[in-house]
Amino acid sequence: MAEGTGERASRRGIWGWMLFDWAQQPFHTLIITFVFAPYFAAAVAPDAARGQELWGYATGIGGLLIALSSPVLGAIADAAGPRKPWIVAFSILGVVGCWMLWFAVPGAENMAMVLFFIALAVFGMEFAAVFNNAMMPTLVPRSELGRLSGSAWGLGYAGGLISLVIVLGLMSASPETGRTLLGLDPILGLDPAMREGDRAAGPFTAIWYVVFVLPMFLFTPDVARRASAKGMVSRGLRRLGDTLKRLPSERSYFSFLMSSMFYRDALNALYAFGGIYAAGVLGWSIIQIGIFGILANLTGAVGAWYGGILDQRYGPRFVVAISATLLALCCLLVISTTDTEVLFVTVAAAGETSGIPDIVFYCAGALIGAAGGSLQAASRTLLVDQVDKERVTEAFGLYALSGKATTFIGPFAVALATGFFASEAFGFSAQDAQRLGVTPIILLFVIGLVLLPMVRSRDYQVSNKA
Template identity: 85%
Template sequence: MVEEKRASRRGIWGWMLFDWAQQPFHTLIITFVFAPYFAAAVAPDAARGQELWGYATGIGGLLIALSSPVLGAIADASGPRKPWIAIFSIIGVVGCWMLWFAVPGMDNITFVLIAIAVAVFGMEFAAVFNNAMMPTLVPRSELGRLSGSAWGLGYIGGLITLILVLGFLSASPETGRTLLGFEPLFGLDPAMREGDRASGPLTAIWYVVFALPMFLFTPDIARKPSVTGAVRKGLSELGRTLRRLPGERSYFGFLMSSMFYRDALNALYAFGGIYAAGVLGWSIIQIGIFGILANITGALGGWLGGRADQRYGPKVVVSWSIVILAFCCLLVISTTQTEVLFVSVAAAAGQSGLPDIVFYTAGALIGAAGGAIQAASRTLLVDQVDREKVTEAFGLYALSGKATTFIGPLSIAFATAFFASEAFGLSPQDAQRLGVTPIIVLFAIGLALLPLVKSRHKETVAA
C-alpha cells in the first residue's frame, strides 16, 4: 500500500540532517550573532539597525513571495526537488559568505543589506523544497515524530555552531577574550569584530558539509515522463487549486492561520537578539548565552512536540505553542533594564538582575514553543489534503508563508521608524520596544483562525 511506503534509514537521516545543516543560518545569522552585531556595530544606532534589518529580511521574503508560485508550479510539473534545493543552496551560501565584509561603522551598508536579502532568499527557498520531500519518507502515523525529531536535531546543530562561535571565535572588543576565556582562533581581530563576522562563512561551510547526505541518500520524486510545457501545466493546476481553495474550509483556514503565526515567529526570532542589544544593552556574549539556552530548549521542544503531536494531534500542539509565544512576546516588550511587566524594579540600569533573568526565561520558552510549533505545523498541513496532493500542498504552504514573510519584518521596521519620529519624542530604546508590538497582533490573528482547522489525528489513531 502507498500509505506504508518508507524510505531507507539512511535516506531518512539524510533528510533530517538538512535541518541540522540549515539551522545555523537562523541561529547565527538571523537571531543571535550577526543580527545584533549588525544593529550594534554596523548600523548608525540600534533603532536604525532594527529598521534596516527589517527592510533587508523583508525584501528577501518579498522576493520569495513573488517567485514561489511560478517556481513551485514548475517543480510540481517536472518532479524532482533536489535540483531546486541545490540552486537555492548556492544562492544562500553565497549570501552568507558575503556577510564577512560587513565591517564595523562602514559608510555604505547597502552591500550588507543586499547580502542579507540574498541569504534569506536562498536559504528559505531551499528549505521549502526540502520540506516538500517529507511526506514521501514515512507513513502519516509517523510524520509527527519525524518532523519533531528533525527540528530537534536542527536545534542541536544550531547550538553546536553557537558554542563554536562564542567559545572560540567571537571575542569581546574590551577584553579580547571569548566566552570561554580564549583568544579567538585564526588570529581573528576582536576590535574589528571578525569573530562575529565569521558567523557568515561558518554558516556557509557548515551548510555545504551537512546538506550533502540529503543529496546523496534521500530518495527524490521521479522525473515526470515529459516536462514539455511544465510551466503552463503547473500554473494551470495551481490556478484550479486556488479557485477551489476558499471552499475547503479547513485547508484554507490552516494556510491563513499558519501564514500569520509563522510570520510572527520568524519576526520574533529575527529581532530578539537586536532587541536585547538595543533595549537591555546586552553584549554579543550575553546574547549568545541567551541563544544557547533557546537552542537547548528548542531541541527539547521539537522532540517533545513531535511526541505530543503523535499522542494528542498537531492542532493541540500548535494552539498551545501560539499562546506561549504571544505571552513571551508581551514579556519581552515589557522588559527593560529597569522594568519587568512595565513595573519598575530598579531606579537605574544595572541595579537589578531581574530583567536579565526574565529575558532568559522568555528565551527558553520561545525556543521550546518555537521548536514544537514548527514541527507540528508540517504534520497539520499533511492532514489537510489527500496523499496524492501533498506535494502541491507544501507548495501552497510555502506560498502562503513566504507571500507574507515581509509583513512581520516590514511592519516592525515601519513601527520602529514611526515611534522613533520626532513627533513622539521617544528614546531609541522605547522606539525599539514599541516597534516589535506587531508580532503580538500576528500571533493573535493566527490563533483566531485556528478553530477552522481540522486534524486527522484521531482517524490515524483509530486506524
C-alpha cells in the same frame, strides 16, 4: 487527501533528510537571530533603532521575493517530480549570501551591498527548505510524520546549539576584552576590534551547510521525474491556477494557510528581532545574547522532540495551539522587560542595575525556544493533513507564500513602527521606540490562533475514533 501508504525510505535516507535541518539551522541561529543580526544593529548600522529598521527591510525583501515565486515554482516542481535540483539551485544562492556577510565591516559605508546579501541569504536558504519539506511525506507512513518532523526539528536545534557554541566559544570575542565566551583568544587570528568573529558567522554558516547537506543529496530518495521538461512550466501553472480556484472551497486547507501565515510570521519576527531587542533595550553584549541563544536552542531541541510525541498522540493542531499561545505570552513578557522593568513594574531605579530583568529574559528565551520548536515541527505535519502527495510541493510552496506574505509584512511592520515611534514628533527614546516597534508581533499570534479552530487535524480525529 491521501492516507499514508506504509512506504518507508531506508534508515540512512531518513537520516539524510533530517540532516537538512541540522545543516540549515545555523543560518537561523547565527545569522538571523543571535550573532550577525545584533552585530549588524550594534556595529554596522548607525544606531540600534536604525539597525532594527534596516534589518526589517532586508529580511522583508527576501521574504517578499519568496512570497511572489514559491507557489509557482512549487507547482512546476510537482509537475516535474524531483525536488533535489531545486534545492541545489537555491542552496547556492543562500551559501553565496551568507559568505558575503564577511564584508559587513563595522560602520560599513556601502549598506546597500550588505542589505542585498542579507536578502539573498534569506531568499536562498528559505527556498531550499520549501523543497526539502516537500520530500517529507514520501519517507515514512503518515502515522509517523509527526515524530519525524519533530525529531528533525530537534536535530536542527542541536545543530544550531553546537554551531553557536563554536562561534561564541572560539571565534566571536568581546571588543573590550578581546576574549571569547570561553575566555580564549579568537582562533584564526580573528580581530575582535574589527568584529571579525561576528562577521565570520556568515562564512562559517555557509561551510557548515555545504558539508552537512550532502547526506540528503547522497542518500535520501527523490521522487521520479513525472514528465518531460517540455511543457513543464505550463502544466505547473495550470495546476496552480486550479488549486487557487478551489482553495476558498477547501475550508480547512485555506484556514490553515491563513492561520499559519500569521503565527509563523510572528515567530520569525520574534526570532529575527529578539537579539536586536536585547542589544538595544537591555544593553546586552554579543556574548550575553549568545548565552541566550544557547539556552533557546537547547530548549528548542527538547521542545521539538517532545512536540513530535504530543503530535503523534493528540495531533498537530493541538500542538500548534498550545505553542502559539505560549509564544504570544512570551512576547508580551519580552516587551515588558527593560534593564529596569519587568512586566512594566520598576525593579531598579534609573542608573542602578538589577539582575532580575536578565533572568526574566533568559526564562522567556527558554520558553520561546521550546514552543517555537514544537510549533514549526507540528505545522509541517498539519499541512500534510490538508493535501495529497501529488500536490505536496505545491502545498509547501503555498505554505511558504502564506508565511512569506506576512514574513515581509511582519518585519516591515516592526521597521515602520520602530521608525514611527523613533521620530522626533513623539520624542520617545531609542529604547522605548524599540519596545513599541515589536508590538505587532503579538497581534500576529492572536490572529493565527483565532483562525486555527477551522483547521482539520487528521491525527487528532483518528485518535479520538480509536
